[in-house]
Amino acid sequence: MPIKYYEAPDVKRRVDRIIHQLDLAHISPQLVYCCRSRGSKSRYVVARIHGRRRIWQEVLNLPPAYVIEVISERYDRLAEVDQEKTLIHELLHIPRGFAGGFRPHKGYVTREIVERLYTKLQRNKPGNL
Numbered sequence: 001m002p003i004k005y006y007e008a009p010d011v012k013r014r015v016d017r018i019i020h021q022l023d024l025a026h027i028s029p030q031l032v033y034c035c036r037s038r039g040s041k042s043r044y045v046v047a048r049i050h051g052r053r054r055i056w057q058e059v060l061n062l063p064p065a066y067v068i069e070v071i072s073e074r075y076d077r078l079a080e081v082d083q084e085k086t087l088i089h090e091l092l093h094i095p096r097g098f099a100g101g102f103r104p105h106k107g108y109v110t111r112e113i114v115e116r117l118y119t120k121l122q123r124n125k126p127g128n129l
């Protein structure tokens, strides 16, 4: 069975809120898409991010764009806090230049950085003022 992709407006709303509340100004929310997949063969992946790389942008004359894919079988079982940390992790892979490429884990996407941003997110939640 091939992997199947579904719309994920709930994930998109969360991602937009995280971008906004963490002031990730280098990320254009309208160019970040979200989907939910079922049937992935990878056993441990909770989510992943895909980028529209420069070759596609230039040859098809399209802007850079990213898709955050959550793997339903794992993401949907997580507690809300871990879902949010997962989305923060994926957003951290988007580089400052927002050009369709990625930042590596080392130095950019670490547990420590995710925890720090999650704490900041809790502080910036409306109602927590």
Ligand SMILES: [Zn+2]
Pocket (backbone or CB within 6 Å): 089, 090, 093, 105, 109
């Ligand atoms: Zn990662």
